[in-house]
Amino acid sequence: MNYQKYAPGYYPVPQGYSSWATKDHIEKAPQWCSVDLRDGNQALVVPMSLDEKLEFFKLLVKIGFKQIEVGFPAASDTEYEFVRTLIDNNMIPDDVTIQVLTQCRDHIIRKTFEAIEGAPSAVVHFYNSTSVAQRQQVFRKSPEEICKIATDGAELVKKLSQEFDGNFRFEYSPESFTGTEPEYALHVCNAVIDIMEPTPERPMIINLPSTVQMSMPHVYANQIEFFHNHLHKRDSVCISVHPHNDRGTGVADAELAMLAGAQQVECCLFGNGERTGNVDSITLAMNLYSHGVDPKLNFSNMPEICEVYERVTRMRVHERSPYAGALVFAAFSGSHQDAIAKGMDWHKHSDDSRWTCPYIPVDPVDIGRTYDADVIRINSQSGKGGIGFVLAQNYGFDLPAKMREELGYTVKSVSDRNHKELSTPEVYEVFCNTYLNKQDPLHITEIHFTRVDGLAANVDIEYNGKIHGCNSVGNGRLDAVTNAIKSVTGTDFALDYYSEHSLDSGSTSRAASYISINWPDGTTTWGAGTDTDIIQSGINALVSAFNNKF
Ligand SMILES: CC(=O)SCCNC(=O)CCNC(=O)[C@H](O)C(C)(C)COP(=O)(O)OP(=O)(O)OC[C@H]1O[C@@H](n2cnc3c(N)ncnc32)[C@H](O)[C@@H]1OP(=O)(O)O
Ligand SMILES: CC(C)C(=O)C(=O)O
Numbered sequence: 001m002n003y004q005k006y007a008p009g010y011y012p013v014p015q016g017y018s019s020w021a022t023k024d025h026i027e028k029a030p031q032w033c034s035v036d037l038r039d040g041n042q043a044l045v046v047p048m049s050l051d052e053k054l055e056f057f058k059l060l061v062k063i064g065f066k067q068i069e070v071g072f073p074a075a076s077d078t079e080y081e082f083v084r085t086l087i088d089n090n091m092i093p094d095d096v097t098i099q100v101l102t103q104c105r106d107h108i109i110r111k112t113f114e115a116i117e118g119a120p121s122a123v124v125h126f127y128n129s130t131s132v133a134q135r136q137q138v139f140r141k142s143p144e145e146i147c148k149i150a151t152d153g154a155e156l157v158k159k160l161s162q163e164f165d166g167n168f169r170f171e172y173s174p175e176s177f178t179g180t181e182p183e184y185a186l187h188v189c190n191a192v193i194d195i196m197e198p199t200p201e202r203p204m205i206i207n208l209p210s211t212v213q214m215s216m217p218h219v220y221a222n223q224i225e226f227f228h229n230h231l232h233k234r235d236s237v238c239i240s241v242h243p244h245n246d247r248g249t250g251v252a253d254a255e256l257a258m259l260a261g262a263q264q265v266e267c268c269l270f271g272n273g274e275r276t277g278n279v280d281s282i283t284l285a286m287n288l289y290s291h292g293v294d295p296k297l298n299f300s301n302m303p304e305i306c307e308v309y310e311r312v313t314r315m316r317v318h319e320r321s322p323y324a325g326a327l328v329f330a331a332f333s334g335s336h337q338d339a340i341a342k343g344m345d346w347h348k349h350s351d352d353s354r355w356t357c358p359y360i361p362v363d364p365v366d367i368g369r370t371y372d373a374d375v376i377r378i379n380s381q382s383g384k385g386g387i388g389f390v391l392a393q394n395y396g397f398d399l400p401a402k403m404r405e406e407l408g409y410t411v412k413s414v415s416d417r418n419h420k421e422l423s424t425p426e427v428y429e430v431f432c433n434t435y436l437n438k439q440d441p442l443h444i445t446e447i448h449f450t451r452v453d454g455l456a457a458n459v460d461i462e463y464n465g466k467i468h469g470c471n472s473v474g475n476g477r478l479d480a481v482t483n484a485i486k487s488v489t490g491t492d493f494a495l496d497y498y499s500e501h502s503l504d505s506g507s508t509s510r511a512a513s514y515i516s517i518n519w520p521d522g523t524t525t526w527g528a529g530t531d532t533d534i535i536q537s538g539i540n541a542l543v544s545a546f547n548n549k550f
């Protein structure tokens with residue numbers, strides 16, 4: 001790889017434009033502008049059909065976008081028809097403004113106005129490339145000639161906005177801004193502002209795209225602050241950013257730019273868009289949300305958003321896509337699971353309403369995900385805490401700590417041996433097969449208790465296929481049965497641990513019991529039992545613990 005072939009292609013602003021760096025918090029949501037239906041759409045292998053665009057538009061409205069770039073009407077019949085369909089069928093809610101993109105070329109601008117004629121509220125977004133590379137290689141024009149493309153475009157947009165019926169506002173982008181000298185880009189933008197004559201009542205948008213991301217995010221933020229300080233009619237101009245993600249820092253670009261004075265962010269769901277995509281609206285909004293700032297977008301039904309997005313764009317939401325991916329709340333590793341299970345429990349019983357659960361930046365339930373299916377996932381990296389959590393959450397078994405540890409190793413080894421994740425029912429199956437109500441080689445077929453001095457038990461025990469009748473005594477029922485088992489089997493062991501809890505609520509509730517017994521050779525075995533009768537549940541646990549020795 002010949003790194004000498006490359007050099008930085010960006011143009012930093014002079015020193016003195018980084019006061020944004022003293023801020024560590026974004027205080028309010030920006031004006032969001034979805035560019036899913038334009039920048040996102042133009043990057044798809046198969047652009048969306050009219051019906052797909054309509055469905056996506058409705059999804060964006062439902063999420064709460066108030067400004068939606070709906071297309072590039074001059075690009076194709078579908079794009080044009082889509083815009084006309086929205087307008088002609090009154091499908092644009094009163095509080096939503098549509099936006100359309102056009103190059104600064106006469107026939108394309110005219111076609112764009114035909115597409116939006118009669119729109120209740122529309123932003124005409126016109127652009128031309130200003131970068132050094134495009135001036136040299138694509139347009140082969142001087143800086144002033146390139147500036148004239150912008151100002152001619154602005155003149156025509158302004159003229160047609162007075163000729164066509166509709167309520168129009170304007171956005172201008174010096175496209176390839178990040179490859180443009182900031183002073184020159186500022187000169188072009190100010191020339192456009194001077195023509196459009198925005199007012200505080202009818203502001204225009206100056207969009208500073210990182211068309212191709214070329215620098216680290218702080219360089220971009222400095223550029224935004226430079227514009228914030230030097231744009232004409234600043235009180236009548238909304239600074240917008242439109243970060244792409246070539247260097248993988250689109251979110252950082254947008255966030256630092258907001259600190260530096262950007263008021264609008266153009267973005268796409270799941271970071272769809274040209275090449276590596278546009279900045280991801282979900283990450284940006286949820287980053288605000290997770291800091292306690294109202295993002296003004298609603299992602300409470302993330303599974304539905306993923307489903308519609310994947311179907312209409314034919315793209316895939318990556319498993320690690322922030323906040324939305326299938327695995328972003330999943331913890332496989334033992335120490336994470338342990339901390340999460342304890343954190344969840346702490347939150348259940350704490351008065352502190354703020355979410356601080358370890359390893360999970362937002363409560364999955366807030367965005368329509370579930371704890372059991374999404375959070376604790378079991379494989380060979382898992383630990384007793386997580387495995388215990390899965391059993392407790394889904395089946396109500398609250399295992400004693402030592403037993404949980406033993407089950408943990410058993411479950412891990414099954415996953416390791418089979419080289420696969422274990423589903424919740426599979427974890428339960430391992431628990432049942434290993435501990436629950438085990439009947440072999442010993443099984444109690446009949447049992448009667450009578451109270452004398454202490455407790456007497458008359459027990460029929462099937463052991464290794466043979467039935468043995470036995471009378472025994474003890475200081476309680478479990479003790480009497482323990483003595484009967486010892487006498488029939490000729491073994492010696494000591495009851496070490498016993499606990500029980502109810503499994504379900506109501507009159508027919510079952511009890512779950514856990515018993516460990518110590519053996520003369522120093523080993524310990526565990527068993528679990530269930531029954532509607534609490535005594536029988538304890539006996540089942542005892543028998544299981546006994547059987548686990550053999
Ligand atoms: C960074 C971005 O995302 S910008 C948006 C990009 N999106 C798209 O291009 C999708 C939609 N585009 C299209 O469907 C087509 O490109 C159309 C319909 C707009 C135009 O189509 P065509 O005229 O056939 O082709 P094309 O786009 O290649 O035109 C290139 C010409 O436009 C000029 N041009 C390109 N962009 C601009 C602009 N913003 N302003 C003025 N002129 C421009 C080029 O210099 C070139 O000029 P030339 O004919 O003198 O060589
Ligand atoms: C049209 C412009 C804003 C664009 O998409 C870009 O520069 O990335």
Ligand SMILES: [Mg+2]
Pocket residue numbers: 039209211242244274278
């Ligand atoms: Mg773009």
